Amino acid sequence: MGTVALLRDDELSPEAAEVFAEIRALRGTDYVNNFWRAMAHDPAAMRALWDRLRVVMAPGALDPLVKEMIYVAVSTANGCSYCIHSHTAAARGKGMTPAQHAELLAVIGMAMQTNGLVTGLQVEVDEVFKA
Amino acid sequence: MGTVALLRDDELSPEAAEVFAEIRALRGTDYVNNFWRAMAHDPAAMRALWDRLRVVMAPGALDPLVKEMIYVAVSTANGCSYCIHSHTAAARGKGMTPAQHAELLAVIGMAMQTNGLVTGLQVEVDEVFKA
Amino acid sequence: MGTVALLRDDELSPEAAEVFAEIRALRGTDYVNNFWRAMAHDPAAMRALWDRLRVVMAPGALDPLVKEMIYVAVSTANGCSYCIHSHTAAARGKGMTPAQHAELLAVIGMAMQTNGLVTGLQVEVDEVFKA
Amino acid sequence: MGTVALLRDDELSPEAAEVFAEIRALRGTDYVNNFWRAMAHDPAAMRALWDRLRVVMAPGALDPLVKEMIYVAVSTANGCSYCIHSHTAAARGKGMTPAQHAELLAVIGMAMQTNGLVTGLQVEVDEVFKA
Amino acid sequence: MGTVALLRDDELSPEAAEVFAEIRALRGTDYVNNFWRAMAHDPAAMRALWDRLRVVMAPGALDPLVKEMIYVAVSTANGCSYCIHSHTAAARGKGMTPAQHAELLAVIGMAMQTNGLVTGLQVEVDEVFKA
Amino acid sequence: MGTVALLRDDELSPEAAEVFAEIRALRGTDYVNNFWRAMAHDPAAMRALWDRLRVVMAPGALDPLVKEMIYVAVSTANGCSYCIHSHTAAARGKGMTPAQHAELLAVIGMAMQTNGLVTGLQVEVDEVFKA
Structure with missing residues (x-):
């Protein structure tokens, strides 16, 4: 399915x-997910x-x-389907x-909305916000 | 500077x-940031x-x-400069x-990186990740 | 300021x-905006x-x-500040x-929000929506 | 398939x-699409x-x-497959x-192209474009 | 599957x-891929x-x-699955x-990561970088 | 200007x-750009x-x-102004x-355009493109 074989x-x-072996040991399961099976074509990068x-x-x-929730938030904004699935899991x-998941999604949705509004309005950054 | 006056x-x-008035009361400060001054052109939407x-x-x-950190994560992936400044503040x-901020940024960077790798590889979602 | 001189x-x-000359004739003004002054380094691409x-x-x-409003919508989702300014103008x-501008922004914001929710939820496309 | 059950x-x-019930009444059909079946896990957010x-x-x-066309434009720039399908429908x-759909797509494509060119060139916003 | 029939x-x-006919002649194969079968609804735009x-x-x-590798890089950052597949092919x-593909992906991942870090940090552009 | 001091x-x-010291040695210049001055708040991540x-x-x-050109391509699609400036430099x-830069931009623009068209059309990936 992918651009390289698993x-x-x-x-x-x-x-x-x-x-x-390290993935299995750390996670306590024999299952290794598809991402690593694709990355394994480049062992140095995978390491x-x-x-x-x-x-x-x-x-x-x-x-x-x-x-993990921050990871899901970034992956959602980037539209990375695999990453959303794997990091939600x-x-x-x-x-x-479930309540935390619902709030995570609500914050993501709200941030997306105001990102769009602010960007469409091209609001100038307040001086008080600058480090 | 923006597409509407503040x-x-x-x-x-x-x-x-x-x-x-509600913003000032909730935040305990007289300062109202530029986003709301831009949104004020559409009072119903602002409300x-x-x-x-x-x-x-x-x-x-x-x-x-x-x-707030989830908000920063989404805003960063979307490249919304104003939103990053305001929600980091x-x-x-x-x-x-500062240590939490550094870790927030590190997770964002890592998520961006694997979003790119997964997407470039077009990895198929593992069955075990599906709800 | 840019990566090429204007x-x-x-x-x-x-x-x-x-x-x-064609831009000036079509628009009825002598003013040629910065985008074309940057594109002019590659006359064939500009043409x-x-x-x-x-x-x-x-x-x-x-x-x-x-x-133009569709152009603003795409440019906002892509965060292209120059494009938002020029196509809003x-x-x-x-x-x-102003009322149309406010509605344009409201729809953009709503679309961004549900884009985030749908993507975070990874909702499967309904059969009825497929062409 | 998603990150929550429908x-x-x-x-x-x-x-x-x-x-x-309100969705069915407004749309005049018994069919309720998957997005709402996923959102229903958080009734307050759905409302x-x-x-x-x-x-x-x-x-x-x-x-x-x-x-709806503005919605499609934003959803396309964000790569939200579900949203593109549902709002095109x-x-x-x-x-x-079909002619309007073709023009919608042509404008989206043109906007994406110049978004990329402007951003790669980092063109400075003309003073005349600022509100 | 798409929003228009192939x-x-x-x-x-x-x-x-x-x-x-021109696509087939240039590529030396009878196979015409799905993108062009979708674009064919708008012959002038396709031309x-x-x-x-x-x-x-x-x-x-x-x-x-x-x-082609630059094309894959852009398509990956935009999350365009079809484009990644077709231009990787x-x-x-x-x-x-395979070694070039691996390096392409590594650079994409690295760029995504520093894009996220720089954006989250809102680093000001050095004067020396400006044209 | 940023979210942390340089x-x-x-x-x-x-x-x-x-x-x-390593950056200076490798590049043969005393100048260290702003990105590293922002990253220096987290020495382990910087290393x-x-x-x-x-x-x-x-x-x-x-x-x-x-x-570097692939880096510019990704950064442009992500709208990372700093990254575009630094990697174009x-x-x-x-x-x-200049001719290579112009072609780089032309490919980025073309990729952005077809990314938008393909995504708006939701074209299904051809079997022949899958690995």
């Missing part, structure tokens, strides 16, 4: 197989991405569920309730 | 003035937006700071720390 | 000067664009004002009233 | 059922959206067909002819 | 049939697009493969190797 | 100062980005000038001629 486990390079992604999405000043896996 | 207080219709915005951004299943007003 | 009249190639633009924006099954030049 | 009529809350949508899309300074229902 | 060869107007596309994508200061037809 | 050299953490950016933009299967620094 690689099966027996088609992986050793470097890609190593990342797959760099996986290493960075773990750092960025780890608990920190923001909790992981908040990070990830947010649910981290405890997002 | 209205001064003495140019407001009674309906618009009423919304301005509808203000009424809905208060509901959507109020504390609920998500806390208001998380909502709003998030700071609700307690966003 | 060309003055005395810097134009003969092909570019010819397009400038192709100008020729096609006149056809597309001419009265047809849709009237020119409606076309063009729409005004073709008779857009 | 609700059947017998799964609706009373508040959601009331909106469904607020439905109430506002009727106002924004009603005849006013712009006629409803023009509004709605525009047809309000009388959009 | 026209079969026996449904084409003479003007559309002429463009189809204008086809004539311009051949000029823009022809060998020039940039080679055709580079042009075209790039392959013009010799794009 | 850090001067004497405000940098040791980790950020180290990255600045990760700088390390990855050097790899992705290095000569490989694609030459660095082509990579970088492309010039790597030898992009």
Whole structure:
């Protein structure tokens, strides 16, 4: 379906197989999703991405569920269907309730609306907002 | 600068003035930002937006700071400069720390990157992600 | 300011000067806006664009004002500040009233909002909508 | 398929059922499209959206067909597949002819093209365009 | 599936049939892809697009493969699934190797990421970058 | 102007100062552009980005000038003004001629146009394009 084939486990390079093993260990499941099977064509890029992604999405000043919801928000504005599905599922896996999902969507919708209004009006940024 | 003039207080219709009064009361400041001064040309639309915005951004299943960060995320993906400035300022007003801001930006950057990769690869959505 | 210099009249190639003359004749003004002064670096592209633009924006099954408003709508969703300014001005030049402008913006805002909601929900297209 | 299930009529809350009844009455058909079946998980948001949508899309300074075409234009620039399908169908229902559809698409394409050119050139906004 | 039907060869107007003949001659194959079958509803627009596309994508200061990769980059940022598929295929037809495809995707991802970071930070353009 | 202050050299953490030194060494100039002065608030993110950016933009299967042009293409579609300026300047620094710049812009414009047309038409992907 995609622009590259999804690689099966027996088609992986050793470097890609190593990342797959880490994904499985971290997530506690044998299932590896299609994104990584497509990325596996470029093991170095996959490694760099996986290493960075773990750092960025780890608990920190923001909790992981908040990070997943921010991820969904960006992916929705960009219209990335796969990303919306995978990170909505990830947010649910981290405890997002139906009420939280509904509020996430409401904020996204509101932001989209005012983005359009502000942009159509070409409102000048208030001095007080500048750092 | 914009596509409509920013209205001064003495140019407001009674309906618009009423919304301005509510904005001032809720925020505890006399300052009303440029967006509302542009919206004031359409008092009915301003009223509808203000009424809905208060509901959507109020504390609920998500806390208001998380909502502001989601707002910044959407606005960034949409490239709405005004919205990024105003909602980053709003998030700071609700307690966003520099570390939280840095993590917000890191998640946005990561989401943008994988949005691009997934979209370029046209990865098919995994069945397990579908509701 | 831009990524290329804006060309003055005395810097134009003969092909570019010819397009400038046509722009002035059609619009009935000596003023040529910055976009064409930037495009003039590539006279062949400018010619192709100008020729096609006149056809597309001419009265047809849709009237020119409606076309300008559609142009503003696309430019707003794409966040093209220059385009929003120039086509809002063009729409005004073709008779857009403040009330029409307000409704244009309201529809843009509503469309942006439901675009975000539908995309976040990943709603499947109804069979009845397909051609 | 989506990130939430589409609700059947017998799964609706009373508040959601009331909106469904209004949709059916206004449109004169029993068919309720998937978007509302997804929105029905959040009856308050659905109610607020439905109430506002009727106002924004009603005849006013712009006629409803023009509004639907503006909706299609925004949805196309945002790449919202569902929205393009549903509002193209709605525009047809309000009388959009094939010739009008072709012109709508031509203007969208032209706007997208010059949005890209202007943005790549980073053309500065002419003073004459500012309100 | 689309918002218009895909026209079969026996449904084409003479003007559309002429463009189809040119597409087949230039590409050396009888296969005409769906985009042109949808565009064929508007033969004049199809003709204008086809004539311009051949000029823009022809060998020039940039080679055709580079042009196809730029096309994929824009289409990916815009989330145009059809365009990504068709121009990735075209790039392959013009010799794009798997290593080149991987680097194309890596640059797209990196650009998306820094686009998000720069936009979220609202970094002011350095004077040295201005033309 | 931005959402964070641009850090001067004497405000940098040791980790950020180290990255600045590497940027200066690689580019052979003392000038460090605003993006890095904004990123310096998060030295770990700056380090990760700088390390990855050097790899992705290095000569490989694609030459660095082509990579810069792809970067400009993505940034243009995303409307990132800063990125367009900085990467157009970088492309010039790597030898992009005015003719190449003009062709880059023409391809971007053409891609934007057909992205809009294809999306508005909701053309189904041809089987032959799928990997």
